[in-house]
Amino acid sequence: MLFHVKMTVNLPLDMHPERAASLKAEEKALAQRLQEEGKWRHLWRIAGHYANYSVFDVDSVQDLHDLLMQLPLFPYMAIEVNALCRHPSSIHADDR
């Protein structure tokens, strides 16, 4: 199942810079592992925002929820989810 997800990061202004750097490093490591595993298909920065558009390929809504909740930055993100299905005009056979 494919999901389009928007994540907007809102780190507290008074968060210690070392804590912020550590969270970002943990987030990056997990995001890159999930990309290698094929679960995090796309990751795009939204120009001009501390936010991203992502596409996840997971087995269920519960899997998406569990994945998002384990992100180190989860407590500091506003997350919007939209389920995707195949467009009849798509030429990409792996879209599903």
Ligand SMILES: O=C(O)CC1=CCC(=O)O1
């Ligand atoms: O910077 C972001 O948009 C939040 C984030 C998601 C994966 C990652 O490495 O950072």
